[in-house]
Amino acid sequence: xxxxxxxxxxxxxxxxxxxxxxxxxxxxxxxxxxxxxxxxxxxxxxxxxxxxxxxxxxxxxxxxxxxxxxxxxxxxxxxxxxxxxxxxxxxxxxxxxxxxxxxxxxxxxxxxxxxxxxxxxxxxxxxxxxxxxxxxxxxxxxxxxxxxxxxxxxxxxxxxxxxxxxxxxxxxxxxxxxxxxxxxxxxxxxxxxxxxxxxxxxxxxxxxxxxxxxxxxxxxxxxxxxxxxxxxxxxxxxxxxxxxxxxxxxxxxxxxxxxxxxxxxxxxxxxxxxxxxxxxxxxxxxxxxxxxxxxx
Amino acid sequence: xxxxxxxxxxxxxxxxxxxxxxxxxxxxxxxxxxxxxxxxxxxxxxxxxxxxxxxxxxxxxxxxxxxxxxxxxxxxxxxxxxxxxxxxxxxxxxxxxxxxxxxxxxxxxxxxxxxxxxxxxxxxxxxxxxxxxxxxxxxxxxxxxxxxxxxxxxxxxxxxxxxxxxxxxxxxxxxxxxxxxxxxxxxxxxxxxxxxxxxxxxxxxxxxxxxxxxxxxxxxxxxxxxxxxxxxxxxxxxxxxxxxxxxxxxxxxxxxxxxxxxxxxxxxxxxxxxxxxxxxxxxxxxxxxxxxxxxxxxxxxxxxxxxxxxxxxxxxx
Numbered sequence: 001x002x003x004x005x006x007x008x009x010x011x012x013x014x015x016x017x018x019x020x021x022x023x024x025x026x027x028x029x030x031x032x033x034x035x036x037x038x039x040x041x042x043x044x045x046x047x048x049x050x051x052x053x054x055x056x057x058x059x060x061x062x063x064x065x066x067x068x069x070x071x072x073x074x075x076x077x078x079x080x081x082x083x084x085x086x087x088x089x090x091x092x093x094x095x096x097x098x099x100x101x102x103x104x105x106x107x108x109x110x111x112x113x114x115x116x117x118x119x120x121x122x123x124x125x126x127x128x129x130x131x132x133x134x135x136x137x138x139x140x141x142x143x144x145x146x147x148x149x150x151x152x153x154x155x156x157x158x159x160x161x162x163x164x165x166x167x168x169x170x171x172x173x174x175x176x177x178x179x180x181x182x183x184x185x186x187x188x189x190x191x192x193x194x195x196x197x198x199x200x201x202x203x204x205x206x207x208x209x210x211x212x213x214x215x216x217x218x219x220x221x222x223x224x225x226x227x228x229x230x231x232x233x234x235x236x237x238x239x240x241x242x243x244x245x246x247x248x249x250x251x252x253x254x255x256x257x258x259x260x261x262x263x264x265x266x267x268x269x270x271x272x273x274x275x276x277x278x279x280x281x282x283x284x285x286x287x288x289x290x291x292x293x294x295x296x
Numbered sequence: 297x298x299x300x301x302x303x304x305x306x307x308x309x310x311x312x313x314x315x316x317x318x319x320x321x322x323x324x325x326x327x328x329x330x331x332x333x334x335x336x337x338x339x340x341x342x343x344x345x346x347x348x349x350x351x352x353x354x355x356x357x358x359x360x361x362x363x364x365x366x367x368x369x370x371x372x373x374x375x376x377x378x379x380x381x382x383x384x385x386x387x388x389x390x391x392x393x394x395x396x397x398x399x400x401x402x403x404x405x406x407x408x409x410x411x412x413x414x415x416x417x418x419x420x421x422x423x424x425x426x427x428x429x430x431x432x433x434x435x436x437x438x439x440x441x442x443x444x445x446x447x448x449x450x451x452x453x454x455x456x457x458x459x460x461x462x463x464x465x466x467x468x469x470x471x472x473x474x475x476x477x478x479x480x481x482x483x484x485x486x487x488x489x490x491x492x493x494x495x496x497x498x499x500x501x502x503x504x505x506x507x508x509x510x511x512x513x514x515x516x517x518x519x520x521x522x523x524x525x526x527x528x529x530x531x532x533x534x535x536x537x538x539x540x541x542x543x544x545x546x547x548x549x550x551x552x553x554x555x556x557x558x559x560x561x562x563x564x565x566x567x568x569x570x571x572x573x574x575x576x577x578x579x580x581x582x583x584x585x586x587x588x589x590x591x592x593x594x595x596x597x598x599x600x601x602x603x604x605x606x607x608x609x610x611x612x613x
Contacts, residue, residue, distance in 0.1 A: 271442025
């Protein structure tokens with residue numbers, strides 16, 4: 001026995017550190033071509049919006065009355081001009097700033113507020129949970145488009161009001177996901193063990209609940225960005241969001257509606273940008289979800 | 297079963313009350329006095345105070361809510377500020393048109409979505425599956441108001457096949473099931489059907505894939521049942537959930553129709569809501585939203601009860 005034990009040369013443990021959960025998620029995500037292309041498109045759109053002041057060939061607000069509704073490829077207007085003779089390419093680049101801002105901000109705000117509400121309700125349970133979740137049910141009784149438009153309609157048009165309305169639409173949705181994940185985690189043995197060992201409620205939430213809950217909520221929130229982009233631009237399309245002459249894709253689509261007979265391609269461009277952004281976020285979110293699902 | 301239905305109705309009551317509170321508060325969310333929108337700019341303070349008493353805005357909010365809800369349950373939703381007609385009449389007429397459009401869209405979406413979902417679920421990971429999945433992602437990602445514009449560009453502006461806006465010839469405000477009116481509903485219905493199509497395709501694909509992987513399907517095949525016979529079993533098992541999703545989609549479409557109805561000038565509830573918002577016609581805004589939300593709540597209830605009744609696997613007591 002001893003001879004055998006002595007003859008076994010112990011290999012040194014592999015020095016490569018374990019990648020951990022997020023490392024392996026990242027690696028799986030990197031192997032997903034659809035998600036990577038979607039991410040590439042998102043980055044391109046974001047960069048184009050961020051650097052719009054430097055890369056846009058013309059002023060997005062100043063138009064030219066004699067060069068109205070020029071077709072795509074008209075000299076000096078690579079993507080044509082709109083109903084007030086403004087360069088479409090420049091307006092689409094600048095428009096990305098407001099459209100992305102209006103689409104993403106409500107989801108970020110709702111992620112913060114909704115997670116907090118859901119985690120507290122899920123962790124505390126009892127009557128606090130019941131009251132919170134029944135209140136949230138009331139908001140689920142409204143289709144999200146209707147609720148967003150109703151709130152914006154009552155508050156009045158404007159960028160701030162449209163962000164507020166969309167945040168109110170998404171908070172209950174995120175809170176419901178956060179509550180259900182937290183309730184599942186709360187009854188796990190390791191949380192019970194932490195409680196018995198004397199950890200305070202705050203410590204348990206910070207150490208054990210947050211780490212396990214934020215992932216699923218985050219994935220859900222990314223899937224909302226696509227909806228939020230469509231809704232935010234939809235509000236501007238109805239005249240409830242951004243006010244003219246500010247460039248924003250939904251508003252541009254609205255003001256170009258009269259041009260569908262003269263310049264159909266130009267009129268459809270802003271919507272195509274909303275579509276491209278929304279589908280990219282959707283595909284990336286799908287990829288992220290399957291990368292995070294660990295199935296043994 | 298009866299007990300379950302009773303429980304479900306009891307559960308809906310507080311939600312319905314909450315919905316009416318939200319609708320009531322909408323008017324008070326509006327910046328400033330709800331009256332400023334309708335009062336002439338040069339109205340004196342006395343006139344304003346008088347109007348406030350006439351509309352009951354001088355009373356505390358809970359009292360106002362009590363008075364309002366008391367009228368609402370008797371079917372009195374107030375009068376439209378813009379037209380002076382009862383809100384209920386306007387809403388009822390508009391909801392009828394919206395319902396026709398939403399039903400048409402749901403049926404198209406359900407037919408196409410089920411087809412794509414079955415194909416994808418049966419031939420998983422085949423090119424057909426990928427095509428069907430791509431169509432369903434496109435369906436849920438497309439800004440439908442833009443799709444509506446594109447449809448108008450192609451089929452009205454370019455090809456001149458179908459009318460671009462309205463519900464019927466000569467600005468007809470009531471849709472009727474005749475050939476002329478049918479031409480008007482095609483474009484908005486197809487545009488609207490894209491969202492439920494994508495969602496139903498996704499649901500059905502997951503359902504079919506799940507059912508096919510279950511042991512009873514293997515048993516059916518082992519005892520010599522043909523593919524057609526197995527298919528019938530798959531349909532029976534998938535139907536309750538798929539129908540429930542369809543029912544909910546109808547509710548979403550009815551409530552979310554405002555953007556598409558605006559694009560196609562379809563004289564429905566969404567179009568009415570749009571007009572109410574821009575004329576600051578608050579009673580009309582409040583009434584339309586209340587009716588649409590209550591419709592959605594009732595539809596949820598019906599779908600839930602119907603699903604329990606249809607699906608013997610669901611045991612709720």
